[in-house]
Amino acid sequence: MKYFEVEFTISPYSADAADLFASLAGEAGFETFEETETGLKGYVQQSLFDEDTLHECIEDFPFEGTSIIYNVREAEDRDWNEQWEQEGFEPIVIADQLVIHDGRHLPDVDSKVQIEIDAKLAFGTGTHETTRMICTQLLKLAKGRVLDCGTGTGILSICALKLGATEAVGYDIDEWSVDNARHNAVINRVDDRFTSILGDAKILENIDEKFDIVLANINRNILLADMPMFVSKMHEGSLLILSGFYSDDCEILIEKAHSIGLKLVSQTTDHDWACLVLKH
Numbered sequence: 001m002k003y004f005e006v007e008f009t010i011s012p013y014s015a016d017a018a019d020l021f022a023s024l025a026g027e028a029g030f031e032t033f034e035e036t037e038t039g040l041k042g043y044v045q046q047s048l049f050d051e052d053t054l055h056e057c058i059e060d061f062p063f064e065g066t067s068i069i070y071n072v073r074e075a076e077d078r079d080w081n082e083q084w085e086q087e088g089f090e091p092i093v094i095a096d097q098l099v100i101h102d103g104r105h106l107p108d109v110d111s112k113v114q115i116e117i118d119a120k121l122a123f124g125t126g127t128h129e130t131t132r133m134i135c136t137q138l139l140k141l142a143k144g145r146v147l148d149c150g151t152g153t154g155i156l157s158i159c160a161l162k163l164g165a166t167e168a169v170g171y172d173i174d175e176w177s178v179d180n181a182r183h184n185a186v187i188n189r190v191d192d193r194f195t196s197i198l199g200d201a202k203i204l205e206n207i208d209e210k211f212d213i214v215l216a217n218i219n220r221n222i223l224l225a226d227m228p229m230f231v232s233k234m235h236e237g238s239l240l241i242l243s244g245f246y247s248d249d250c251e252i253l254i255e256k257a258h259s260i261g262l263k264l265v266s267q268t269t270d271h272d273w274a275c276l277v278l279k280h
Contacts, residue, residue: 002046003075006030010039011067019272021061021068023246026220028054039068043075048222094135098159103187113162116187117153118180130217130243133268133275135159137241141277144212145169147204147233149226150244151196154181156215161190165213171197171204201226210235220245224256231260234280239265243275250274 008025010017018040022033029048034041051072058068091101103116134156142163148156151170161168168190172178178198185191197203214230216223223242230240240262242253247269253276254264262278269275 003043004046004049004072005075006042006044006070006072007036008039008042008068008070012065013038014063017063017066020063021057023248023272024057024061025054026246026249027057029219029221031219046074048219050221092132094132095139097139098135098163100135100155113159115155115158115162117155117158117184118187129270129273130275131155133270133273134215134217134241134243136268137266137275137277138163141213141239141241145209147211147214147230149201149214149216149230150218150222151181152177152217154184154194154196156217157181157194158184158188158190160213160215161193162188165193167193167195169195169197169207169211171199171201173198173200201229204229204233207233209233210238212238214238214240216240216242217244220249220253223253227253227256227262228260231262231280236280238280240278240280241275242278243273245274246272247274248272250276 008021010021018035022040025042028044028050030042030044032043061068091099093099098113098115100115100117103118138156138159142160142165144166146157146160146165146168148154148168148170151157151172154170157168157170170181172181175198178196181196182191185194185196211233214234216226216230223245234240240257245253250267257264257276257278262280265277265279267274267276
């Protein structure tokens with residue numbers, strides 16, 4: 001997938017201003033930010049970049065006397081997990097029950113469940129707060145048929161299958177991710193119960209089955225747009241587990257969920273990130 005790299009200069013600069021702006025700019029489609037000496041560097045998929053909304057975020061920025069200017073350029077095509085591929089990562093232990101590792105740095109723990117992730121140009125090794133929060137929920141909730149929206153490396157589907165789910169279907173708009181998810185399913189010996197599909201939420205129109213759990217670790221704007229489609233693939237009692245957004249975004253997501261017949265079960269946070277569990 002193609003990305004824009006957008007460099008923001010915030011003047012006068014402060015960490016509080018940068019944190020607030022990063023939260024607001026998520027409305028324009030941004031997925032991640034890096035801090036710079038003068039502001040932020042943000043990354044957004046070209047197809048999801050909403051520049052009009054970005055202008056509104058800047059014009060309405062609540063820090064009086066703060067100036068924000070930006071420069072857009074096409075991001076270099078590169079492996080977003082290049083450092084991980086070269087160096088790997090230390091095993092990640094979740095609730096003393098689940099360990100995620102890279103196959104090279106083998107965990108020296110007596111874990112009940114182990115997941116090996118070989119990330120190639122795909123998001124999701126378990127190091128990010130949003131992934132960890134969903135995995136923590138799956139320790140308690142994994143069951144039945146699972147739909148994994150924006151599957152990335154397939155880590156959430158694999159986690160669900162190893163924790164009790166019977167079948168998982170994942171989709172992603174990135175061809176690399178779809179292939180990588182299949183690869184990781186093979187490594188973890190769950191490929192016979194996992195299906196990886198290329199496409200966005202529109203592919204759900206071609207799926208007749210209902211799911212017991214729907215997972216979506218995606219940015220706020222996509223969640224707001226796709227939530228009705230998620231609900232169309234849920235039955236009464238199904239759970240929707242959402243993350244990929246900031247805690248400030250919870251209110252608008254919960255309002256949207258209530259409007260389409262979902263009830264809030266739980267809300268958790270990890271640093272500035274949040275996770276919602278909703279029930280049909």
